[in-house]
Structure formats: C-alpha cells, structure tokens
Amino acid sequence: MNRTIKVAAVGAAGVLALTGLTGCGGDEDENNVSVVGFSVLESAYDDLFTAFGDTDEGDGISFNGPSYGASGEQSRGVADGQPADLVHFSLEPDMTRLVDAGIVAEDWKDNDSTGICSQxxxxxxxxxxxxxxxxxxxxxxxxxxxxxxxxxxxxxxxxxxxxxxxxxxxxxxxxxxxxxxxxxxxxxxxxxxxxxxxxxxxxxxxxxxxxxxxxxxxxxxxxxxxxxxxxxxxxxxxxIENPCAVTEDAENADAAQAFLDFEKSAAGQEVLAADGYRPLESAGASAVTVEGATNPDDPFPxxxxxxxxxxxxxxxxxxxxxxxxxxxxxxxxxxxxxxxxxxxxx
Known part of the structure; x- marks a missing residue:
C-alpha cells in the first residue's frame, strides 16, 4: 500500500531560487553540521533536516547555512578550503577530487549503498x-x-x-x-x-x-x-547515482554521520522519494505517493x-x-x- 508523505509546498520562485534552510533544533554552536551539496539537492535536504530533527538521533543537531551550487564548483570549493562536515555531490569524480586531496577517506564507498545517498x-x-x-x-x-x-x-x-x-x-x-x-x-x-x-x-x-x-x-x-x-x-x-560522505576532518563527524545514516535509511529515503528521488534498493523504503510525478501512484516507471x-x-x-x-x-x-x-x- 502506498503511503502519502506530505511535503510543504514550495512556491514556483522558490523552486528556482531556493535559499539555505535553518537547523533542526539545538544551539547553533553545538553539533552544527556544515553541508556542501549540489544545486538540485536543496529542497530535499530542507525536508530531510526537518525529518531528522524529529528523531532521537537528530535532537540537538543543526544545519545552519548549508551551501548548494553546481557540483563541480562545490567540490573545487571544498578542495580549496571551504568548510564541510558532509558532502553530497552529483557524481563520483567530484568526490574523487576530495579523496585525492585527503579530505574524504579512500574507503568512502565501502558501505551498503556503495557511497550513494540519492538516485x-x-x-x-x-x-x-x-x-x-x-x-x-x-x-x-x-x-x-x-x-x-x-x-x-x-x-x-x-x-x-x-x-x-x-x-x-x-x-x-x-x-x-x-x-x-x-x-x-x-x-x-x-x-x-x-x-x-x-x-x-x-x-x-x-x-x-x-x-x-x-x-x-x-x-x-x-x-x-x-x-x-x-x-x-x-x-x-x-x-543517476549521487555520492555522499563525511569528511576526514569534520568538526562534527558523529552528528554528520548520524544524519548520513538517517538519509540512507528507509525513513530518509521515503522523504527523498516524496521530493522525486528514486529510493535506494538497500534502504528498503516503502512505496510513496509522489505529488508532481506524471503518475503520483506509480511515480518511478x-x-x-x-x-x-x-x-x-x-x-x-x-x-x-x-x-x-x-x-x-x-x-x-x-x-x-x-x-x-x-x-x-x-
């Protein structure tokens, strides 16, 4: 049975020029995870931040001022010193750049989703x-x-x-x-x-x-x-498979990893599905009704x-x-x- 997930409506202008979202609770100086992602990820992460904040693991973790933009430019920015606890790019070469720079571990793909968070x-x-x-x-x-x-x-x-x-x-x-x-x-x-x-x-x-x-x-x-x-x-x-990882020198590595684990979980993938991403098979997510899809009840033909x-x-x-x-x-x-x-x- 499909389960409808309600997603806050985003105005047309907001779809095209979204701004960074606030955190999910807690003091902004404590466990504030710095996120650097590719441009079209922004709205889905807004919803993920909110959903994660409603869990025990997300209590007290905030995401103030996440950075979004063209994937290659974002990757080069982190390589040049832009702070990032968690990176989520469009494609693997942008992650490889950070592996070569010693910013992301060489074994970032050694997990159940082979390093992929969204698809x-x-x-x-x-x-x-x-x-x-x-x-x-x-x-x-x-x-x-x-x-x-x-x-x-x-x-x-x-x-x-x-x-x-x-x-x-x-x-x-x-x-x-x-x-x-x-x-x-x-x-x-x-x-x-x-x-x-x-x-x-x-x-x-x-x-x-x-x-x-x-x-x-x-x-x-x-x-x-x-x-x-x-x-x-x-x-x-x-x-399309979008890679993600916690950086080696993350200031809030535990909080960043907790969020990454949530994103890859069934609950996290259901949130992403509601925003139009095809759920990872490794997550075991339930079927969802997706508003905006050509067929909301069969959104991913x-x-x-x-x-x-x-x-x-x-x-x-x-x-x-x-x-x-x-x-x-x-x-x-x-x-x-x-x-x-x-x-x-x-």
Missing amino acids: SVVVMIVKKDNPKDIQGWQDLVRDDVSIVTPNPASSGSAKWNLLAAYGSVIADNGSDEDAKTYMQEFFQHVAALPDSGRDATTAFTSGTGDVLLSYENEAILARQGGQDFDYVVPDTTLL APTTLLTVDGDFGGWAEADDAYFNDGEDGEPVGVIAEIQSQFGTS
Whole structure:
C-alpha cells in the first residue's frame, strides 16, 4: 500500500531560487553540521533536516547555512578550503577530487549503498502537453527542436545528461562512430548551457528551448512548486547515482554521520522519494505517493533500458577521462568535450 508523505509546498520562485534552510533544533554552536551539496539537492535536504530533527538521533543537531551550487564548483570549493562536515555531490569524480586531496577517506564507498545517498534518472522536460511530441533521443535532433542542458565544465547534471544521450545510440545497436555523429547533431541543437541543473531549469521555464534534459527529481520538484510543464522518461535512459560522505576532518563527524545514516535509511529515503528521488534498493523504503510525478501512484516507471556508468561506461574514472577530459594544455581530448568545443559551447 502506498503511503502519502506530505511535503510543504514550495512556491514556483522558490523552486528556482531556493535559499539555505535553518537547523533542526539545538544551539547553533553545538553539533552544527556544515553541508556542501549540489544545486538540485536543496529542497530535499530542507525536508530531510526537518525529518531528522524529529528523531532521537537528530535532537540537538543543526544545519545552519548549508551551501548548494553546481557540483563541480562545490567540490573545487571544498578542495580549496571551504568548510564541510558532509558532502553530497552529483557524481563520483567530484568526490574523487576530495579523496585525492585527503579530505574524504579512500574507503568512502565501502558501505551498503556503495557511497550513494540519492538516485534518479535522466528525463526530458517539455512544454505542457508536449506540443512537439518529444518522446526519445532522436527527437532531440529534429530541425524544429532546441535543447537546454547544463554545461559539463561546471555541472554534474550535464555529464549525466550527455552520457545518457551518447549511450542511447550504443543501446540501439549503434557504434561509437554513430554515437559521435549523433552528439555532433545534438550540439547543433543546444540553445543554452547554464552553469548548473538549477540554472538550466530557470532558463527553460523562462522560455529558452523546447526540451530540457534534467534529473527526474528536478522535474517533479518544479511541478510540485507550480511549474506547468510535462516530462518524459525515455525508453533508454541513465541511472543517476549521487555520492555522499563525511569528511576526514569534520568538526562534527558523529552528528554528520548520524544524519548520513538517517538519509540512507528507509525513513530518509521515503522523504527523498516524496521530493522525486528514486529510493535506494538497500534502504528498503516503502512505496510513496509522489505529488508532481506524471503518475503520483506509480511515480518511478521502469525504463525499457536503464544504463549505468559502471555497467555501460566502465565506471566514472574511465568515463570522465574518455568523454569529458581536458588535456594538459587545456584543450579538450574527451570525446564529448571535443565535440562540444567544435560548436563554441565549451
């Protein structure tokens, strides 16, 4: 039986320009956990902070002034000295940067969720009633379609989107050359490359483009906040897995770990599900009714083909280098980065 979780309504403006939330009780100088996360995580963490504060483990723990932004920029900020007890990024390379810097432990993935706290899939956000009948990846390169997707130079969301596009060709029995040709066509249709997933949503809802590539949870959150658009889960898409960890020098490591444990629990994943994230299998979360989903009673339909970075791209260490890497001289050498640069959209 589905259990409806009530989530406080967020105004449309708030969906697009959310601000940091207050803590969950307790003196702000005691057990105040500093959180650094990727941009589209903000609203879900607001709800998680509140839910955690209602537990015995969360009593007296606060979260004043969490920082959210484009995943790559957030990771570089922590590497450069920004305080963080807990980090939650869009993709693994942003965590690897902190492992290499000695800020996150090398064994951060050695747990039941392999270091993942939240997950989603890549979807296509379209105008209300989908007037151009955009259903799949080939529709994106039609003459009458323009695309909004974040910039992979700063945004983790962008890399998920672009790998999903590339992988869709391979999944349809295409070759790497076919996929490269498709991506060349793809970038000819890109109307905007904002810095983050949240900025991309703002651009699309302000009138740019015919389709926005985004996280499924971002589409659901915006609809919960009153945005009047639809979204399509394509037959072939990519599983988005967002990593999280407590830092090695966390000032409030015990409090940060307690929150992380709650986030990965069934109760925590049910809160995330209500905000549009697909629950982790390891959590054993109950089914929930999700307002804003295309079908609230069946909010997370299974795509025909669900690609994964580990299974289809050799893992993030290999994929980031092969598709997005810049060489020592700053010139793009990754397959997608090189194609992107050809169209002046680096």
